[in-house]
Amino acid sequence: MSYQALARKWRPRSFDQLVGQAPVRRALINALETGRIHPAYLFTGTRGVGKTTLARLLAKCLNCEQGVSAQPCGECEACREIEEGRFIDLIEVDAASRTKVEDTRELLDNVQYAPVRGRYKVYLIDEVHMLSGHSFNALLKTLEEPPPHVQFLLATTDPQKIPPTILSRCVQFGLKRIPETAIAEHLADVLEREGLTSEPRALTLLATAADGSLRDALSLLDQAVAYGGASVAEADVREMLGTIPRDAVYGMLRGLAAQDGAALLAAVAGLAEAAADFGAVLAELLGVLHRLAVQQVVPESRVDDDPELLELAAALAPEDVQLFYQIALLGRRDLPYAGDPRSGFEMIVLRMLAFRPQSGGPPQAARAGTGAAEVEAPAATRAAPAAREEAAPPRSSAERVAEMFAAEKPPARASARVRTTAEPPVADAAAGEDALVEANDDTPQMPQPARVAAPVEAADVDDDWAARIARMRLSGMAGQLANHCMLDGVQGDQYRLSIARSSESLLNDMSRQRLIEAISALEGRPMRVEFRLVDEIGDTPAAQQQRAAAARQAAAEQAIEDDEAVRAIRERFAAQVVPGSVRPRHDIDHNH
Numbered sequence: 060m061s062y063q064a065l066a067r068k069w070r071p072r073s074f075d076q077l078v079g080q081a082p083v084r085r086a087l088i089n090a091l092e093t094g095r096i097h098p099a100y101l102f103t104g105t106r107g108v109g110k111t112t113l114a115r116l117l118a119k120c121l122n123c124e125q126g127v128s129a130q131p132c133g134e135c136e137a138c139r140e141i142e143e144g145r146f147i148d149l150i151e152v153d154a155a156s157r158t159k160v161e162d163t164r165e166l167l168d169n170v171q172y173a174p175v176r177g178r179y180k181v182y183l184i185d186e187v188h189m190l191s192g193h194s195f196n197a198l199l200k201t202l203e204e205p206p207p208h209v210q211f212l213l214a215t216t217d218p219q220k221i222p223p224t225i226l227s228r229c230v231q232f233g234l235k236r237i238p239e240t241a242i243a244e245h246l247a248d249v250l251e252r253e254g255l256t257s258e259p260r261a262l263t264l265l266a267t268a269a270d271g272s273l274r275d276a277l278s279l280l281d282q283a284v285a286y287g288g289a290s291v292a293e294a295d296v297r298e299m300l301g302t303i304p305r306d307a308v309y310g311m312l313r314g315l316a317a318q319d320g321a322a323l324l325a326a327v328a329g330l331a332e333a334a335a336d337f338g339a340v341l342a343e344l345l346g347v348l349h350r351l352a353v354q355q356v357v358p359e360s361r362v363d364d365d366p367e368l369l370e371l372a373a374a375l376a377p378e379d380v381q382l383f384y385q386i387a388l389l390g391r392r393d394l395p396y397a398g399d400p401r402s403g404f405e406m407i408v409l410r411m412l413a414f415r416p417q418s419g420g421p422p423q424a425a426r427a428g429t430g431a432a433e434v435e436a437p438a439a440t441r442a443a444p445a446a447r448e449e450a451a452p453p454r455s456s457a458e459r460v461a462e463m464f465a466a467e468k469p470p471a472r473a474s475a476r477v478r479t480t481a482e483p484p485v486a487d488a489a490a491g492e493d494a495l496v497e498a499n500d501d502t503p504q505m506p507q508p509a510r511v512a513a514p515v516e517a518a519d520v521d522d523d524w525a526a527r528i529a530r531m532r533l534s535g536m537a538g539q540l541a542n543h544c545m546l547d548g549v550q551g552d553q554y555r556l557s558i559a560r561s562s563e564s565l566l567n568d569m570s571r572q573r574l575i576e577a578i579s580a581l582e583g584r585p586m587r588v589e590f591r592l593v594d595e596i597g598d599t600p601a602a603q604q605q606r607a608a609a610a611r612q613a614a615a616e617q618a619i620e621d622d623e624a625v626r627a628i629r630e631r632f633a634a635q636v637v638p639g640s641v642r643p644r645h646d647i648d649h650n651h
C-alpha cells in the first residue's frame with residue numbers, strides 16, 4: 060500500500076472541511092451563491108494557513124460540472140481532476156520560480172483563449188509578490204480588462220510588495236494563523252479517521268510546534284506516526300520535537316515556590332542526565348512562566364487546564380513570576396557566554412532563588428526564624444526585617460544579596476527594639492473590632508485615643524513608618540499611598556494610618572488592599588488597617604522624600620554655581636547655565 064502524506068490526503072474538499080478562516084469562508088460562499096464573483100481574489104497570510112487550499116476549492120466551485128455553487132460535487136471529472144492537480148484549465152504558477160517577463164507574457168497571452176474543458180480558466184499565482192516589475196505590468200493589463208471566462212486567484216505571504224495598482228483591482232482576503240486548539244482538534248479528527256489513537260497532550264505539542272500552520276501540523280503528525288506507530292504518545296512527540304519534559308520545569312518551579320535549593324538543583328541534575336538542551340529548557344521555562352502569569356492575571360482565560368499549572372499559579376506570587384520571567388529572559392541572552400550550559404543554567408535558577416522578593420509570606424518567615432535561632436521565639440520572626448531597620452530602600456542587586464546574608468545574623472539591638480513595638484498596649488483603645496471603618500466627612504472630629512494609647516512615641520512611629528515602607532517594597536499606587544500616610548499607631552493587629560484629604564485619590568480599593576496585604580506580610584500575620592482622613596497632615600515619608608530631593612537639587616545647583624571652571628566659561632563666553640539642566644549626582648546614578 061502506497062503511503063499518502065496526511066497533509067495531501069486530508070486536504071479540505073469542501074468549505075465545511077476548512078479549518079478556521081470563518082470570515083473568508085463566509086464571504087466566498089456568499090459570492091458563489093449570489094453569483095457575484097470578482098474576477099481577481101488575493102489571499103494573504105503566512106505559510107500553511109490555507110491560501111492555495113482555498114484557491115483550489117474555489118476553482119472546483121467554479122468548474123464543477125453540476126454548476127457553479129459553494130458545494131462542488133467532488134465526483135465529476137472536473138472536480139476529480141482539480142483535486143488530483145491535472146485539470147487543464149487550472150493554471151498554477153509559483154511566482155517564486157517564474158519571474159521572467161517572457162514566462163508571464165506567454166502565460167498571459169493565453170488568457171484570451173476560451174477554457175478547454177471548464178467554465179472558467181483559473182489562474183492561481185502563488186507568491187505573487189515575487190513577480191518582476193514587467194510581469195506585474197503584464198498582469199495589470201489583463202486585470203484592467205479581464206475576459207469574462209478568466210478567474211485570477213493570487214496568493215502571497217507578503218502583500219506589502221505588491222504594487223497598489225494590482226491591489227486595487229483585487230478583492231483581498233487576509234487569512235489568519237490557525238489557533239492551536241483548532242489545529243489540535245483537526246489533528247485528532249484526522250487520526251480518528253485514520254484509525255489511529257493519540258494522547259491529547261501529544262497533539263497540543265504538535266499544534267504548538269506547527270505555529271499556526273495546518274500544513275506544518277499535518278506533516279509533523281506524519282512524522283509522529285512514522286516515529287511512534289499506531290499511537291501518537293506524548294513522550295514520543297516530545298522526543299521527536301526535542302521538547303523538554305514539562306514535569307522537570309514544574310519541578311523547578313515547585314522548588315522555587317518552596318525556596319528549596321536542593322530540589323531545584325536535583326531537577327537540574329535530572330535534566331542534565333537526560334542530556335537536555337539547556338537553551339530549550341530555558342525556552343520551556345519562559346513558556347510556562349508566561350502561562351502562569353496569564354493564569355494569575357486573567358484566571359477566566361483558562362489558558363491551561365493542567366492541574367499542576369493551576370497549583371503553581373496559586374503557590375507563586377505574581378511578582379515572583381514576573382521576576383523569574385525577567386531573570387530567565389536575561390539568562391537566555393547570557394547562557395551562550397557561560398562556561399558550560401549546565402552551570403550557566405544553574406546560575407540562572409539560583410538567581411531566581413536568591414532574588415525572590417521578600418514580600419512573600421510563610422517561606423521568608425520560616426527562613427529568618429532558623430537563622431535567628433538564638434533570639435527569643437516571639438522576636439525571631441521579625442528579627443530579619445529589623446536588621447535592616449535603618450537601611451534605605453535597596454537599589455542594586457548586590458545590596459539585595461548582601462541584605463539576604465545580613466538577615467541571617469540580626470544584631471540583638473534591632474530585635475530588642477522590634478519587641479518593644481510588639482508589646483501589648485498599656486491602655487485599651489476605644490477603637491473596637493470594627494476599627495477598619497474609615498472616617499468620612501460626616502465625622503471630621505473623630506477622637507484619637509489611639510494615639511495616646513500607642514505603645515511608642517509618635518516621633519519613633521514616624522521614623523519607623525518610613526523604614527517599614529522600605530521593607531514592604533511597595534510599588535505603584537500602593538507605594539504612593541503608603542508614602543502619603545502617617546502611622547498614628549499600631550495596636551494589636553491594627554495599624555492606624557492617617558492621610559490628607561488632598562491625597563484621598565490615592566486611597567482606592569486596590570491600593571488599600573495591596574497595602575493591607577503588605578503590612579500583613581511584614582507582620583507575619585493578618586493585619587487590619589484603619590485609614591483616617593485629615594485636613595492637615597504631618598511630615599509624611601512622601602514629604603520627606605520631596606524635601607530631600609529639593610535639597611539635593613539645590614546643593615547640585617549651588618555646586619555648579621560655585622564651580623571655578625563653570626564660572627570661567629560663563630565669564631569668557633557670556634554663557635549661562637540652562638535652567639533645569641542641573642541634576643543631582645544621585646539621580647544620574649539612579650538612572651543608569
Ligand SMILES: [Zn+2]
Nearest residue numbers: 123132135138
Ligand atoms: Zn463536480
